[in-house]
Amino acid sequence: MTVTLGLILLLFATFFAAVGQICFKKTALLETSFLRKFIHPTFLFGGVLFLCCPVISSLAAQAVDFSVLYAMTSLSFVFVLILSRWILKEKVDWPKAVGVVFIVIGLAVIVST
DSSP states (O other): OOHHHHHHHHHHHHHHHHHHHHHHHHHHTSSSOHHHHTTSHHHHHHHHHHHHHHHHHHHHTTTSOHHHHHHHTTHHHHHHHHHHHHTSOOOOOHHHHHHHHHHHHHHHHHHHO
16 A cells, blocks of 8 residues: 555545544533433434544554644544534634644645654
């Protein structure tokens, strides 16, 4: 496996983690009993995505240095911010936006070395 493929797999893993978290949040907002939330399709879909993340990450670990792999998990913050704005209609204030910029710059530095 090439490093490029490993990085692509990591992008998918972090995106799946972010989508899973959004699914959990959407389920938490439902007006239903606590136990019914655990069998709701949105919650189950989020759980499946979360289970895929370590499998995909372990595949990526074959080609990517662990220090890069671990740093790439911070992309989930970026994906969650974008998805929470788009799907949950949450507000993105300037400290969050600045934080995302720093994450992206930091990852660019780490991955390019």
